[in-house]
Amino acid sequence: MNKIQWGMIGCGNVTEVKSGPAFSKVAHSALMAVMGRNAIKAADYAQRHGIPKWYDNVDDLIHDPQVNAVYIATPPDVHLYYAEKAMRAGKPVYIEKPMARTAAECAAINSISKETGVPVFVAYYRRTLPYFVKLKALIDAKLIGEVRLINIQLHWQPYDEETGPNAMPRWRVSPEISGGGHFHDLASHQFDFLEYAFGPIKLAKGICSNQAGLYKADDIVTASFEFESGILGTGSWCFTVNKEQRVDEAVIIGSNGRICFSFFEKYSIRVETADHTEEFILPYPQHVQQPLIETIVQQLRGEGICPSTGITGARANQIMDWITGI
Known part of the structure; x- marks a missing residue:
């Protein structure tokens, strides 16, 4: 073309x-x-x-x-x-x-x-965003030694449309439309990047529940997962906390330090080792999908080659299916 x-x-x-x-x-x-x-x-x-x-x-x-x-x-x-x-x-x-x-x-x-x-x-598109390109480069440089464990926490308050006497659930929390709830919408980004950075996840399992009853989809999920490389991971996703409890944090723990970052809300990446701490600030571009669209074109x-295809994209769904028992 x-x-x-x-x-x-x-x-x-x-x-x-x-x-x-x-x-x-x-x-x-x-x-x-x-x-x-x-x-x-x-x-x-x-x-x-x-x-x-x-x-x-x-x-x-x-x-x-x-x-x-x-x-x-x-x-x-x-x-x-x-x-x-x-x-x-x-x-x-x-x-x-x-x-x-x-x-x-x-x-x-x-x-x-x-x-x-x-x-x-x-x-x-995180596969091509400057923030995550830098994060992957830091991981590949082995600044924190051999990676041992990855921990994800994503705890958000309910959307306004999902609370109160006149609540009107959005399509994202209608499983027949979205496949699940906010976990499916947001964790898909997380698992896709983790496989891009660390290779295939070979096993994942979890516990899911609807605690608040605001809609049909699960509103809380906990999971553990293992990469083919032997790296282990854990995560918790809760979408019914108050605003003050909002958390979007991920930590990569290595044999010689750790990397702290955010999947959605913050623009900083912090690398901590025994003798050094360094922070990188990389705001997202105005149109976050533009770098990926460039690779598709x-x-x-x-x-060139686009890093996000149907083959790679299907993997996030597979991992989420394992966790939710679909």
Whole structure:
């Protein structure tokens, strides 16, 4: 492909800043069309973002001759459906994370990709964000010696929409749409990066519960996991604490020190050894998906390789399925 001309399915909040504008800021790439089931919202999105075309029918977008690649920015329940339509039309797909609701759905997407020869990419953009590129470089440099243990803590307060007498649960906490709850939405990013940095996880198990009863999905998860390299990991995810208890911390413990970092909220990485402590501050770019989109465009043009594919993207779902017992 000479120029990658994108059609975007879905125009929700994730596309407003994180991804949508980036497609036209990457060299040899442009966002040509957007589709939303609500025609008024789709038209408004196109007008606000300077997108030439909008649709309220997915087939019209996929078969637009000016669209040669498709970004699926919808909830996970329709990822497989839309990905198959696009791939069978010969158009590469870039799918929001998590890749699908379950590992089985991810496998189906990858099977269609293999059958059609059409590539799949997944929006695990931490693989290319400067913050996490630096973190991986620090890990690879073995500044803390041999890695022994990884611990994750993610404890957040409920969203306003999920509390009070008029609570209206969002799609992220409807398992039939998202595959689970906030754990599926957020831990997928964490496990994808951990495998990118440390290699495959061979075993994971956990305990899940719905303690607060705000919605159908689990709101608390604890897990332990083991990498093929022998590194062990533990984690706790709780989404019903008060604001003062909010925690987003991860620690990599090595034979000669530790690295402390945040997966979502903080921009600092702290390296501590017996004789030295150093901190690195790396804020995220305005459009966090832009570095990853650049690698997708490069691969489609035959100029590089994207580090986040359907094969790698399916792994996070597999690990979460192990933990939640799906």
